[in-house]
Amino acid sequence: MVTGSRLQVARERPAWQHLDSAQLVLLGAAAALTVAAAVSLAAAGTVDEPKPAIIFGALIALGELFRMNMPGGREVAPISTAGALGYGMLLSVGGEPVTYSALQVVAVTAAGMFAGTLPHIAVGRLPQLDAMARRLVVAAVVAFLFRPLTGVLFDERLSLGEWWTALGLMALISCTAGCSDMVVAGAIRAEAVRVRFGIAFLDEVRAGVLLCAAKTATGMLIAVATSVMGLAALLLFTAPILTTQFAFRRYAAVRITYLQTVRALSRVTEVGGYVETGHSRRVSRLAVAMGRELGMTEAQSLELEYAALMHDIGQLSLPDPIPGGATVLASPAEQRRIAELGANVIEQTGVLDRVAHIVRCQSAPYSASPAPPLASRIIRVANAYDDLVGDSTDRDRAAAVLDRLRLDSASEYDPTVVESLGTVLERRTYRW
């Protein structure tokens, strides 16, 4: 079990010990890039084409200032990324070719990101270092691949055909950078939530592909527009991504409120005295960890979380709370009734049918046919465990309960799910 004292210990450890290996590699790469860029600038003593450097740097800083958190705790800064991509792929300013190096792109991006982060730090919001490092690395990948081509391929005013070649290369290079970014993000997430890399990668793709397309398109648009029309165009041509950013900010806000609402209202059963304090929350946390262990995607584990939070909502319809609120001790018929009533409540929403189905099947034993869905089997095990252990921190008790669940598995509980509970509990003991 997670205990308060162990959590405390975890918080007291130095920050770097929390980093997983993928994060360490990423942060190391970003730091190395920044140092190399700073050294090369210092050695040269000057910045090539200072005006675009300043204006793009300012755009990147602004983008960092307005960065936002998407569902799943993903920090994004579309305007910053688009600006960095645009700077990396810039061919000329109003027809005057630019010749700065890839390292200068890295330096400008890093400086802009740093400047945009300062206000966040000033108000006490710590930056998500890995997200920032990923943005810097993406900009660097694009710059290192594209900058060497500019001098060779495109030194004069471009014809339509040459523009198409240039745009094709830009798209190709940006997509390469975007894909590698998702691979890195997937690796980090796989370690963070303990899920197979393939699943984490697909989660990242699903969560990020649209925004990535928008950022890439805007980066290319900025590069083209500034090349053709000069720096004044930069302001106008960020308008589309501003709209995107606005839309996504609202989307993220609504998603968060929704989850908060379900989390909060799952507590009505506690306030009403039907279940022990913290029961729904503990079951949902345990269930989600088990679900990830068993290879659930992010979307599936969100449904699992909703179902786990509301798994006891059916008790509200009971005239009197069952003693101790522990459904595991109730008769099978009573369990079925609570599950059925809960599912009916959730079905009322008209939008959570799958969640209702999960809640309905939670009372079915593993041997039932048709077999209950994985999420229901998980909730059944997590609920039984929490009913029997509660918020007790006694390790022997936890082990005894786990053994009891193991004895009941095959008929009552899915053995694989019980084993995943064992893994999750064990990891908690060692990690915290």
Next chain:
Amino acid sequence: MRERPGLPPVAWSYVAAVVAGAVFVLATASYEGFKPQTFVVLAALFLICDSTPALLNLERARVSLSFSACLASVVLLDPEGAALVGACALAAFQRVALVKRVYNAAQFALCGYIAGTVHELLRPVGPHARWRPAVDLELLPFAGALFAYVACNLMMVGGILLLSRQATVRALIDEIRLLTPGLLGYGSFGLLIAGVYQAVGLFAPVLVLLPLFVARWAFAQTRAQQRAHEATLAALCQAVETKDYYTRGHSERVSRGAVMIAEEIGMSPARLEAIRFAGMLHDVGKLGVPTKVLQKDGPLSEAEFAAIQLHPMRGLEIIREIGFLDEALTGIMHHHEKLNGRGYPMGLAGEEIPEFARIIGVADAFDAMTSTRSYRPARSVAEGVAELRKCSGTDFDPQMVEAFLRALEKTEWDPPRQVVVPEGEHVQTTRQDHDDPSTPIKVMGEGPW
């Protein structure tokens, strides 16, 4: 902006005039500097954007990204070309009546022609000069064309709506206020397309519109999530209410009443949203009141009354974690305060009571009075109004009571249906309604207050 289906009887001549005008413009144009390639690209763009779902949907009008294509055509083609692109609305992949289709095509064509003419007049160089790739040179003529286009479009659609009596002048003005920023915004994306079109051709619309389509996806998702959120909230509130047959639907009605008052006193949309949720959730904490207290016949002991008085705090405890406006939280916490300071849980008085709480208090009491209770039948709306008036100034904020009464004149109050309590042993009914000001809870050792 599109008009809504319907057969306008008086507006036929207006439609005919607009269509005739468009046909005249298109038929008499010289098509001297016509650029077929650009035209095909823009026409295709117009049709693609037009057949995808619109970003801005109102009851009578929708604004899609095809507006950007129209404005791009104004810059990239001459007035005749812009008119032709507008006329493509005739072939839009949408299920619209033929009259509407023809009218829309005609008005888009006229708008395109007029805006194109404005654009040419404002250009510093001659009409046949090459497109000069510089933002500042192009900005003034484009702004002129954009305003001309939007104005023409709004006037023509407004005209048909007025003539066919589908809208009143006031409703129209409200709608125009909502639509204009969107139209101007989408129109200016047209400038972006035109700006890079000369350099990169087909890539231009793709690069400009891709982030916008992504934004459209996010807007649609936001709406879906909002609906899901509301439905979930309502369902969970209902689940809480099932404990008592008599209070079913109470939360929903209080929420509606609170919104009525809030609208009447001119609250901003964001606060309206917050008070809607606050009304819905105001009694969630009642679940923490032991059932035996609510079901008790006769006066309550001090301790039992204290349990009832605590319910706003229990409610707050549950919903504190929702990222709400703080106002909604204080509204829920203080919805049983009275203006004279004799309410609970804190005994605030007058202006100390948060605005949200004063609003919810009125709606809450009114619904309790007009609903059936185990100890009395439902009162009529008129009786409820009289009771509100009586308690106005002592219990309730007179400003909110007045606002509610004004709103009641405009919208009919839908009192709950007669409650039929089914026979059965598990049926729960309350004997004590803490919301009902006309029948105060009796506490032992105290007179009614």
